[in-house]
Amino acid sequence: MNVAMFPGQGAQFVGMGKDLYEESAVAKERFSTANEILGFSITDIMFDGDADALKETRVTQPAIFLHSVISYELAQKLNPNMAAGHSLGEFSALTAIGALSFEDGLRLVSKRAQAMQAACDVAKGTMAAVLGLADDIVEKACENIEGVVVAANYNCPGQLVISGAFTAVETACEVLKDAGAKRALLLPVGGAFHSPLMEPAREELEKAILDTTIHKPSCPIYQNVTAAATQDTASIKENLIAQLTGPVKWTQTIQQMRADGATLFTEYGPGKVLQGLVKKIDREAQVTSALMV
Secondary structure, three states: EEEEEOOOOOEEEEOHHHHHHHHHHHHHHHHHHHHHOOOOOOOHHHHHHHHHHHHOOOHHHHHHHHHHHHHHHEEOOOOOOEEEEOOOHHHHHHHHOOOOHHHHHHHHHHHHHHHHHHHHOOOOOOEEEEOOOHHHHHHHHHOOOOOOEEEEOHHHHHHHEEEEEHHHEEEEEEEHHHHOOOOOEEOOOOOOOOOHHHHHHHHHHHHHHHOOOOOOOOOEEEEEOOOOOOOOOOHHHHHHHHHHOOOOOHHHHHHHHHHHOOOEEOOOOOOOOOHHHHHHHHOOOOEOOEEEO
């Protein structure tokens, strides 16, 4: 069975999407629509901007969404039996499999990026990568630390990202190193994504999601907060709303997909991060990048 998967923030690079734009009339039209919806020329920043401009959350998230969705539309794809996206990538996945229209997907991603940036400005938080410890050890350590710090991204066994208030995350890093972590290092991110500190962003995005029409997707989506398959539109909305303050259960998602019969995982969008994670979760799984027409 075939899986379509879509990356999250961090996969961006200057020049991304330019080849798609130059080779396809469909891509040109999509990018033009995006510039209108966003109210600024995202194509200028994606194709010829500098890396710092592309790193801004309000730019990064729509840029990765556009690259991913357009790649999917142009690819010689095997019709997926399942889909998933890592964090932001969940919006790309839902657009690709028809649950969201292109325009609605982009509007929600833009709204999400702005709400997350605003939440970061209010509460100064951070994230850290923890390598070489079992998930339950990291979870217990976070529970025993004063202040807000939680497991945020279950990327693959032995690679977990924690998120929360700056001092609490710093303390957690020291505690986890003492507990045997190979590394526990702060990440260069703008805020405490997928933690309770994103509550203001969750509240803002909730209204936008509730006001958006979600259609039944063409195949089941395995969502970040549940790691379970669904095609129910009410559940999809509920899980999307919970996503900003909830964890990305990527390890559990891939394990569940494998248990449900998934064999080939195709990544649509910039980079190969998800392919690497899938292989670390299950060596027997086949991975590939999208092949363009």
